[in-house]
Amino acid sequence: MKITVAGTGYVGLVTGVSLAEIGHQVICFDINEQKVKELQAGRSPIYEPGLEEMLCSNMNGKRIYFTSNAEYAYKEADLIIIAVGTPENDDGSANLSYVRLVAEDIAKYSRQEEIIIVTKSTVPVGTNEKVKKWVDEESSKRFKKIHIVSNPEFLREGSALYDTFNGDRIVVGTDCKEVAMKMDELYGPLNIPIIHTDIESSEMIKYASNAFLATKISFINEIANICEKVGANIDDVSRGIGMDQRIGPKFLQAGVGYGGSCFPKDTKALVQLAGDVHHRFHLLEAVINVNNNQPLLLIQKAREIVGTFEHKKVAILGIAFKPNTDDIRESASLVLIKELINEGAIITVYDPIATYLAKQVLGENVLYSSSIDDAINDADITFIATEWKQVVNYPLNKYVSLMKDPIIIDGRNCYPLASIRKENITYVSVGRETLY
Ligand code: UGA
Numbered sequence: 001m002k003i004t005v006a007g008t009g010y011v012g013l014v015t016g017v018s019l020a021e022i023g024h025q026v027i028c029f030d031i032n033e034q035k036v037k038e039l040q041a042g043r044s045p046i047y048e049p050g051l052e053e054m055l056c057s058n059m060n061g062k063r064i065y066f067t068s069n070a071e072y073a074y075k076e077a078d079l080i081i082i083a084v085g086t087p088e089n090d091d092g093s094a095n096l097s098y099v100r101l102v103a104e105d106i107a108k109y110s111r112q113e114e115i116i117i118v119t120k121s122t123v124p125v126g127t128n129e130k131v132k133k134w135v136d137e138e139s140s141k142r143f144k145k146i147h148i149v150s151n152p153e154f155l156r157e158g159s160a161l162y163d164t165f166n167g168d169r170i171v172v173g174t175d176c177k178e179v180a181m182k183m184d185e186l187y188g189p190l191n192i193p194i195i196h197t198d199i200e201s202s203e204m205i206k207y208a209s210n211a212f213l214a215t216k217i218s219f220i221n222e223i224a225n226i227c228e229k230v231g232a233n234i235d236d237v238s239r240g241i242g243m244d245q246r247i248g249p250k251f252l253q254a255g256v257g258y259g260g261s262c263f264p265k266d267t268k269a270l271v272q273l274a275g276d277v278h279h280r281f282h283l284l285e286a287v288i289n290v291n292n293n294q295p296l297l298l299i300q301k302a303r304e305i306v307g308t309f310e311h312k313k314v315a316i317l318g319i320a321f322k323p324n325t326d327d328i329r330e331s332a333s334l335v336l337i338k339e340l341i342n343e344g345a346i347i348t349v350y351d352p353i354a355t356y357l358a359k360q361v362l363g364e365n366v367l368y369s370s371s372i373d374d375a376i377n378d379a380d381i382t383f384i385a386t387e388w389k390q391v392v393n394y395p396l397n398k399y400v401s402l403m404k405d406p407i408i409i410d411g412r413n414c415y416p417l418a419s420i421r422k423e424n425i426t427y428v429s430v431g432r433e434t435l436y
Contacts, residue, residue: 001186004029004077006102008039008066010046010261011120011153012083014160017051020058022189028066029073031101039066047326047353050161074109079116079186081151082131086121092268094124103131107138114145116179120153122210122266124273125203128173149174149183150199152206157260158324170194173202207273210266211284216251217258218290224254224431225297234431235413254431256332256385256411257294259321264291264330295335295411299343301428302381302409310344313404315379317372318386318412319351319358326354328361332411333385340383341365350375352390377402387412396423 001024005016008030016028030036035045042059044052058064067073074080084098099121106117117135119128128148135146150173155163170192172183180196187194197205224234234254242249258264267288274281306312321331328334333349340347347366349358355368369375372394376382382403384391392414399406400423408420410429420427420435427435 001025001078001182002076003027003079003081003186004073005081005083006030006073006105007082007084007098007121008032008035008045009083009085010048010157010160011155012081013039013044013046013055014048014051014155014164015081015083015120015153016064017054017058018161018164018190019186020061020063021054024063024186026064027073027077028064029070030066030068033068036066036068048160049158049324054161070105071109074106075111077110077115078112079118079182080106080110081118081120083120083153086123088265088268091272093272094122094127094265094269096123096127096130099123099127099131100134103134104138107135107142110139110143113143114147115143116147116149116182118149118151118183120151122152122206122262122269123150123203124207124269125200128199128203147174147176147179148199149179150202151183152202152209154206154209157327158322165190167192171197171202171205173197173199173205175199207266207270210263211270211287213251214258214263214267214291215283215287217253217255217263218287218294220252220254221257221294221430222290227431228433231433232431233417233433237431253413255294255387255413256298256336256430257291259330259332259334260327261329264288295332296339298383298409298411298428298430299336299339301434302383302407305407305426305428306381308343309340309381312345312380313378314340314345314347315375315382315403316340316347316349316366317351317375317382317384317391318388319349320354320386320388323386323388326357328354328357331385334361336383336385336411337362337366348375348379351386352388373398373402379403380405381407381409384408384410384412384414387414396420396425400424 003024004027005012006029008028016026020026038045042056082102086094089095128150132146132148170187174180227234238252241247242252271281271284319328319333348369349366350369407426413429
């Protein structure tokens, strides 16, 4: 099969490289010429552990090519994987204009009579049918057969390759048995269970999965907020409930809230999708509200200790929405920073790899430092927004020696309370006792 992947963002690039790695011949297409040039030179435009190495080895093996020439990308492809972005519209719904562009290009450039179009982008239920309609119309119904497949992605940024090769399941939604078999062939070497469903169910599985994981996080954050008031400890509570196999231990880490390019966008899109069919998704609305409020609660707790942030020197450790990624989209850190700037704080930020992106968003509104030492030096307060290993492993006695009168507001519960107790630190975390 000749495979073309449309879009070289997170999902597209990881998919293309992984398919090449298991022996397929892949062309990756992107409209962004600069990005394609970078990729052709063997450089990954995103930071993802192991990706650049795998990219280069498959380029050397001549299994993967990059192009911004749509004709070259689609002319002979038997199977096209759509992995372009579906950003958020103002009303929270998913913007399908990039998906539509791909459909138009396929119609224009494909010389095949029969094609398989696989959608990996996160798209509302019904989109795959739309893709088929768009290709059919734009090509003046030239194709003998257009097969559509919904094949959502479940990879996490920062562990995208690991997740691709060790996934719990692959979901394939299609209404054609032969195409389902072709998808089995495509993914066979990965040796991961494949679930076959109809197209709509597959589309829904993606949104429902992300909404459920977001719900787990907001749930544990609410429990944490109550723990603080009743003197319970969220670490023990999470462990205690997570050991029930019906609940499971994952996604029960309380903190400053979820961010990133998926949960915030997909939860809103599902609320919107439900609304479109006249169903109000009360539970998910509450999940979103809890998440929006979580960084503000942390600021409130800090305010209770320092009184005001006006002219206070504040260090922010972590800008990425989670460790092992340079992605800062919808990061809780940015919410904290914005609020603290509004309240007159003088902010220095530290992130091991996302600083260059933070500069584009925050400009001269904050100071930047390349080490934790510099960031916290002489600071009144330190906020921890991302649990980078550099932060988790940072010696606590350095907060004492470098900060004025150390106050740590830890949005990721990086340190055991027992370790903090040994130091002279005021320590606020999430769902645990405040230490003075
Ligand atoms: C998420 C899903 O986990 C993937 O399965 C999915 O494929 C992806 O979205 C997507 O739709 O593309 P991702 O956004 O990369 O992946 O990151 P996660 O590891 O899920 O973390 C999301 C956010 O939740 C982070 O801000 C993280 O700090 C937060 N989180 C996660 C918590 O606050 N507590 C937890 O226990 C787990």
